[in-house]
Amino acid sequence: MSAGTNNIVDFLQRHQIIQEHRDSSDLLIQDILVYCNKLEAALRFQNQKLADELQGCKRDNRDLQTKLQNSEARTEWILKEHEQMRSQNAYILVMIDGDGLLFRDQWIRQGVEGGKKAARALHDAVNAQGGQHDQVEVITKVVANFGGLAKSLGRDLSDLKDFALGFTQEKATFDFIDVGHGKDCVSSKIKSMPRPFWIKDNLGGLSEKERGRSPLLTDPGQPADNIHFHLANYNCRHILLGISHDASFAPFLSEIAQDEFSLRRMSIIEGIPTVPELVATNMPSIDLGKDLFRSDKCPDRNASAWPLGSWAAGPRTASPAGSIGWASTPGRSSLSYANAASSSSSSSSSNSNNSPPPRISLPMTPRPMPSRATKAQQYQQIPPQQPDWNPGHRGLDEPITVSVSAMESIKKRRESDKLCNNHFLRGPCTKGDSCFFVHDYKPSSEEINAIAVLARQNPCTNGQDCESDECIYGHHCPSIRDNVCVHPFCKFPEDAHPPGTKFKNPSIKAN
Numbered sequence: 001m002s003a004g005t006n007n008i009v010d011f012l013q014r015h016q017i018i019q020e021h022r023d024s025s026d027l028l029i030q031d032i033l034v035y036c037n038k039l040e041a042a043l044r045f046q047n048q049k050l051a052d053e054l055q056g057c058k059r060d061n062r063d064l065q066t067k068l069q070n071s072e073a074r075t076e077w078i079l080k081e082h083e084q085m086r087s088q089n090a091y092i093l094v095m096i097d098g099d100g101l102l103f104r105d106q107w108i109r110q111g112v113e114g115g116k117k118a119a120r121a122l123h124d125a126v127n128a129q130g131g132q133h134d135q136v137e138v139i140t141k142v143v144a145n146f147g148g149l150a151k152s153l154g155r156d157l158s159d160l161k162d163f164a165l166g167f168t169q170e171k172a173t174f175d176f177i178d179v180g181h182g183k184d185c186v187s188s189k190i191k192s193m194p195r196p197f198w199i200k201d202n203l204g205g206l207s208e209k210e211r212g213r214s215p216l217l218t219d220p221g222q223p224a225d226n227i228h229f230h231l232a233n234y235n236c237r238h239i240l241l242g243i244s245h246d247a248s249f250a251p252f253l254s255e256i257a258q259d260e261f262s263l264r265r266m267s268i269i270e271g272i273p274t275v276p277e278l279v280a281t282n283m284p285s286i287d288l289g290k291d292l293f294r295s296d297k298c299p300d301r302n303a304s305a306w307p308l309g310s311w312a313a314g315p316r317t318a319s320p321a322g323s324i325g326w327a328s329t330p331g332r333s334s335l336s337y338a339n340a341a342s343s344s345s346s347s348s349s350s351n352s353n354n355s356p357p358p359r360i361s362l363p364m365t366p367r368p369m370p371s372r373a374t375k376a377q378q379y380q381q382i383p384p385q386q387p388d389w390n391p392g393h394r395g396l397d398e399p400i401t402v403s404v405s406a407m408e409s410i411k412k413r414r415e416s417d418k419l420c421n422n423h424f425l426r427g428p429c430t431k432g433d434s435c436f437f438v439h440d441y442k443p444s445s446e447e448i449n450a451i452a453v454l455a456r457q458n459p460c461t462n463g464q465d466c467e468s469d470e471c472i473y474g475h476h477c478p479s480i481r482d483n484v485c486v487h488p489f490c491k492f493p494e495d496a497h498p499p500g501t502k503f504k505n506p507s508i509k510a511n
Contacts, residue, residue, distance in 0.1 A: 089235045091137040091173075092126055094269075095190050095227075096242030098144025098176070099152075101271040102294040108155065108163045115166025118292070119174050125288040126240065136237060139173040143189045146178040187248060190226065190241070227252075231262050240286060242269040242293075243278070250277035257281050271295060273415060273436035296415060379403055382453050383478045389498040391476040392464025402453050406446035410454065413438075421455040424448060425472045453478075459492050459511075477501075 107118040119140075126138050146164070150157040164176035179185040230236040243249050257263045267286040268274055271293035274285055381399045390396075413419065420437035423429035425448070429439055443451065452472065460466045460473035476496045479487035485497055490505040497503075 085235075087135060089137075090135060090237050091139050091235060092238045092240065093230050093236055094122070094126060094138060094140040094240045094242070096140070096142040096269070097186050097190060097246060098142045098242075099149055099186055100245035101242035101269060102149075102153070103163070104291065104294055105153075106291075108153065108159065111159060111162035112166035112169070115163040115168070115176070116170040117166075118163070119167045119170035121292055122288070123171065123174075125292060129286055129288065137173055138171075140171075140175070142167070142176045142242075143179050143186050144176070145181050145185065147181060187243075187246065190243070227256065227266075231256070231265060237265070239266045240269050241266065242271065244268050244270055244274040244285070245272040247275045247277035250275075250281055253278065253281040253283050257283055269293070276437075279431070279434075279436075378405070382456075383480060387480055387483075387498045391496065391498075394464045394466055394475050397456065397475055397478065400449050400453050400456070402449045403446040406444065407450040407453065410447060410450040419443065419451055421451055421472060424451055425455060426470055457487070457491070459496065463496070 103118050107114040107121075110117065122140060123138050127136075142164075146157060146160055150160045153160070161178075164178070167176040168174055177189070179189050227239060227241075230239055241249075253266075256266065263283065267284045268278060270285045270287045272295060379401055381401050383399055386396050386399065410419065416436075418437050419441060420429050420435055420439055423435075423437070423439045424441075424443055429435050429437075455472040456474040456478050458473050460471055460475050462468075462471075464475055466475055474492065474496075477485055477487070477490060477492040479485050479490060480498060480501065483498065483500060484502045484504070485492075485508070486504055488504045490503065490508060491511060493511045494501075494503075494508055
């Protein structure tokens, strides 16, 4: 009996243990079901949220597609409008320094009619070069000092005015302007213009470099660069500059040539062979025909000559017996007989009834020169004396002993017959046929020294920082005489002269 009781109790205990396990399992299943329910609810909420966001993205996408289509349509319209505006007002700008790029006498002697013919010929030549049509206008501005130009050409002022009048009347876009007498009047008229009042600064999106380069992004009231102004105008197809004779434009064009886009839109009109300083800027040249402009310089019939010998080769000898008057200023040439006669005839025609004819004073008969010149007269050291001064890192250039006769011979060569400095001083010229100077010549050793002296009159672009032992250019002014720079057109800056130097060049600060 006790054994059976013990078995029942054992069964009950065992049953109780099993019941506890069953209850634990039920509780586990219940917890699992609750967790799954919560997880499913959270997933349903998140899914609904994503579905709502997807619908919103679809709406935004439709709106963006609509805006994109509208923007593309507007952009296409703006491009068409822009191209239409460019086509309607397209022009070529021709700016000519009338004191240097001279129309041929065949036009000027015809007066008003000649001016009209010259304007038509220039217009046709410009159009022929670019294959332009009637929708591209040719705007031409010729600026000159009428009084000085008439004297240089040996013509009455009225003849030149008649020619300019016909040139201006022929086309509404053609102007021949008298800027009067004054230093840089012509070049400043070509380069500078007042800033238009309607240009507003808009510096957004431009780098500091672009802001500094843009002439149209300056303070109100400051002068804007004329050429840069037209380069910034998309209606301007091309700019032709009649400045081939003027080396002072070289720094200005060198800056423009750094922009390839601007370089492609500018050309130099080839009249007088382009000076080396402008050739070095890589600005392309254009030939408008041999019958339009003169290819040589016009002699200045009134300005005094400043030959090289007066400031680089030392004191000049006495004036020849055929000259009239005496040069009171050292280095300036005497008044020629042709000038005196011309001045006499012009003054007598205007004042024949009121004033006596001008008096012409003849010089004293020069003393006979010895048949054999001394060595000091045959040769000179240039510069004759080196100043007690250190110009900088490179120092003073070595003096050159030059033959006076060789120097005079080299100086007498005309523009079309000048020798190429680079070719004879540093080796074969790399420009080849594009160089305007003479290469097929065998100079003597004395002439080589004379060419070297002439080359020294042009400043080296690197100045005292130049490290080339073969440099042919000057690294300081070679024209110092007794603390005076005697070169009337010295190209060297002030700091390339000894301290306290006095200058005969009134424009030395512009260098």
